Amino acid sequence: MTAQQPLVDLRDITVSFGAVKALRGVSFDLRPGEVHALLGQNGAGKSTLIKVLSGVNQRDGGEVLIHGKETNFRSAQDSRDSGIAMVYQDLSLIPSMSVASNLFLGREPHVGAGLVRHRTIHAQAQKYLAEQGFPIKASARVDSLPFAYRQLTEIAKALMGDIKILVLDEPTSALSAGEEEILFKTVAEVTKRGVGVIYVTHRLQEVFRISDRVSVLRDGRNVGTHNTSEITMEKLVSEIVGPGHERMATDTLSVEEGDRRSAFQDDASVRSTAAPVVELRGVRNSRLNGVDLKVRPGEILGLAGMVGSGRTEILETMFGLRKADEGEVLFEGKSVRWRTPHQAIAAGVALVPEDRHLEGLVLEDTIAANIAMPRLPHLTRAGLFSKGEAQRRAKKAVADLNVKAPGIHTRLQNLSGGNQQKVVFGKWLTPEPRLLLLDEPSVGVDVGARDEIYGIIRRFARNGCAVVVVSSELVELQLLCDTLAVVHDGRVTTCVRSSEVQGEERLHHLVQEPAR
Helix, strand or coil: CCCCCCCEEEEEEEEEECCEEEEEEEEEEECCCCEEEEECCCCCCHHHHHHHHHCCCCCCEEEEEECCEECCCCCHHHHHHCCEEEECCCCCCCCCCEHHHHHCCCCCCEEHHHEECHHHHHHHHHHHHHHHCCCCCCCCEHHHCCHHHHHHHHHHHHHCCCCCEEEEECCCCCCCHHHHHHHHHHHHHHHHCCCEEEEECCCHHHHHHHCCEEEEEECCEEEEEEEHHHCCHHHHHHHHHCCCCHHHHHHHHHHHHCCCCCCCCCCCCCCCCCCCCEEEEEEECCCCEEEEEEECCCCEEEEECCCCCCHHHHHHHHCCCCCCCEEEEEECCEEECCCCHHHHHHHCEEEECCCHHHHHCCCCCEHHHHHHHHHHHHHEECCEECHHHHHHHHHHHHHHCCCCCCCCCCEHHHCCHHHHHHHHHHCCCCCCCCEEEEECCCCCCCHHHHHHHHHHHHHHHHCCCEEEEECCCHHHHHHHCCEEEEEECCEEEEEEEHHHCCCHHHHHHHHHHHHC
16 A cells, blocks of 8 residues: 555545435545544534445445445454554443443453353453543443543444444533543554544544544535635535625634634623522532532523533532432422422423433434423323424424424434434423523534524523533634533533633633642
């Protein structure tokens, strides 16, 4: 293989699903030792293209050349056998098994009679994780890990084999700044060995930091391939959103640059003097160590902190997923001890979870069914389910939130990530909650859909809902939130107005300072 010959050469690839043309003559190549970023809005064709490379989707036309040879993968195993490792947004780990067992799944060292050497597996896995700089215990069960550490485990698993081509689909979607550094360092190391990396992301700042080239898909076509050093952020955003969307391009660029004057910032937001919707007083449990916090009507409060700091656990305690062993939770001025999320929902609390696929949606079911699920008591009279009312609410949610789908009976698995996330919000539209809890609300969402989701969040706040946001993207917290609370070791260590934090560097300093 010459230095010029691509590891991957996709030529004029077409893919159709029924009458829908997902790819329309897309060409894309990957060279040894480079990082080639693949961008586009949800539904542009990125996932379809990488699934052609993985053997999951079969092409209708075009050629796939691997190491210069025409190839026709019939299965994911064919792709793996050719030295291609895929890391999807939908993780392939087995939650009930340990990290070590997941890493060695299918290649376990055996002793006689087919018995597995578990001690050997755990020792080798821990050594490998330490060498790669992954802060994960090999003995930990996957379902006990924060989502970010599950994502790192998936990446570690992909890197264990003899790979030549690595495909990363939204790899930093739930990673903190420190964990991103681990990933970027790992990518740099594998490219030194000649491995080519296809990097799918919606975070445009990463593209300029990590990639050598960038390709943009829009409506199933490749609308541009550039050397990263030769394209501006503005030009890149314009290619992603397409002609006729210049305003969206301008707003998105403001988000990427952290401009608080963007269209997403509500200039009318002011500190409320109303009584808090929710208040935590000295709350302690297995993960929280004395949390004091207030959120008022119409206020958007952001929880900033490292993975494992207790951010998600604060939301879970507010939602009844965790008990307050000590201290007090007050909702609309009354002390509450919710034993289940059902009690919290009945009181007017809603949660958009971090992992929408695992915790927020039933992908095999329809839009209408998903929107009805948390509101079943409201839709049932004398033991009879009101199908008509459920469909009316689903149609309203699809219209209000601009969900792009053929109809309310479309299955969630057939929607793009941004539209799936809108359906998660749609579950809570009728009746609107008094307290909305958001855990990584824009994970895996493209630049256009992110704009719409920010608008949805602001609309809830304008209607008097108190909103609490957990996000690993500090720029997102600055853009969205009126108030920022820094969480460290199960405590709120700092609480400031967003307007008082000048620049992302200052917020990074606040987040990391307690850990020093």
